[in-house]
Amino acid sequence: MRRRxxxxxxxxxxxxxxxxxxxKTHRLAIVVMSVPVTLMTETADDPLFxxxxxxxxxxxxxxxxxxxxxxxxxxxxASQYPVLARDVVSRNxxxxxxxxxxxxxxxxxxxxxxxxxGVIGVPVEExxxxxxxRPGGNITGVSVDVGREQWGKRFQLLQxxxxxxxRFGVLESRPVRERQWGASQRELERMGITRVGxxxxxxxxxxxxxxxxxxxxxxRAEAVLVNDEEENIANLKLIIDLAEKTGLPAIYPYKMFxxxxxxxxxxxxxxxxxxxxxxxxxxxxxxxxxxxxPIFQPTKxxxxxxxxxxxxxxxxVPATLLVAADEVIE
Numbered sequence: 001m002r003r004r005x006x007x008x009x010x011x012x013x014x015x016x017x018x019x020x021x022x023x024k025t026h027r028l029a030i031v032v033m034s035v036p037v038t039l040m041t042e043t044a045d046d047p048l049f050x051x052x053x054x055x056x057x058x059x060x061x062x063x064x065x066x067x068x069x070x071x072x073x074x075x076x077x078a079s080q081y082p083v084l085a086r087d088v089v090s091r092n093x094x095x096x097x098x099x100x101x102x103x104x105x106x107x108x109x110x111x112x113x114x115x116x117x118g119v120i121g122v123p124v125e126e127x128x129x130x131x132x133x134r135p136g137g138n139i140t141g142v143s144v145d146v147g148r149e150q151w152g153k154r155f156q157l158l159q160x161x162x163x164x165x166x167r168f169g170v171l172e173s174r175p176v177r178e179r180q181w182g183a184s185q186r187e188l189e190r191m192g193i194t195r196v197g198x199x200x201x202x203x204x205x206x207x208x209x210x211x212x213x214x215x216x217x218x219x220r221a222e223a224v225l226v227n228d229e230e231e232n233i234a235n236l237k238l239i240i241d242l243a244e245k246t247g248l249p250a251i252y253p254y255k256m257f258x259x260x261x262x263x264x265x266x267x268x269x270x271x272x273x274x275x276x277x278x279x280x281x282x283x284x285x286x287x288x289x290x291x292x293x294p295i296f297q298p299t300k301x302x303x304x305x306x307x308x309x310x311x312x313x314x315x316x317v318p319a320t321l322l323v324a325a326d327e328v329i330e
Contacts, residue, residue: 140291
């Protein structure tokens with residue numbers, strides 16, 4: 001398994017002299033669960049990494065000059081994530097950026113010394129940090145899940161397109177459902193919604209997703225909410241295809257799903273997240289303790305609708321929803 005790609009570039013060409021020629025060099029490790037390392041660049045067609053790296057450059061950290069970046073991917077092999085975390089820690093970078101809850105927990109187990117800046121869902125509930133205001137230890141980061149209100153808003157938006165729907169599936173893993181069951185279930189009951197269908201187990205493959213959608217069909221689901229777990233992001237094209245084939249209207253966590261053909265999305269603005277990550281890294285490199293830096297929670301969200309997909313599903317999008325959308329694909 002190729003888990004690491006090391007890139008040192010100056011002006012687009014390989015460096016011909018040591019990085020030390022530029023003075024102090026900061027070493028940054030970026031670690032993801034499944035995204036290919038080829039997408040972890042400033043010019044990649046990806047919403048997160050270009051924003052992160054451009055903001056780092058704006059802050060004065062230039063890859064190939066005073067910044068050394070090692071990129072790692074777990075390639076979707078969940079059983080190897082703890083091994084990957086230990087491998088990264090053994091190389092002793094100045095800061096580790098870990099994407100997702102699972103990886104951040106693996107890094108928490110692997111080191112108490114190296115600063116970790118995580119992209120995490122529910123950091124307190126997962127046991128990643130002690131509190132949002134004062135995380136403690138060697139971890140800070142950004143939270144991509146602001147809780148019950150965000151979930152409720154997604155159900156509410158989807159109901160505006162399928163107002164008759166009362167049986168909703170939620171594409172999520174078993175641990176996530178167990179962790180969030182109480183709060184989300186109360187929200188569904190308040191809205192008159194019945195949750196149907198199964199969870200999936202880690203790791204999930206194509207057959208696993210097909211089984212979930214087949215069960216949703218058998219249990220007469222009328223719509224589906226797709227959670228923002230790493231597996232769902234890595235398999236977005238498959239999920240969009242299965243939603244289309246089963247005729248299930250779906251709401252997704254990020255606009256990339258809608259750009260790829262999904263019906264609608266409501267979630268955080270990922271480039272903003274990348275810029276915030278860069279600023280947290282900057283704070284740590286300037287000497288602030290991660291445990292004293294509050295976990296950032298987004299306050300801005302965007303709604304995107306794909307009218308072409310709506311028409312293929314035989315749905316009419318209310319004019320009020322179109323007006324409220326930040327972006328509409330015709």
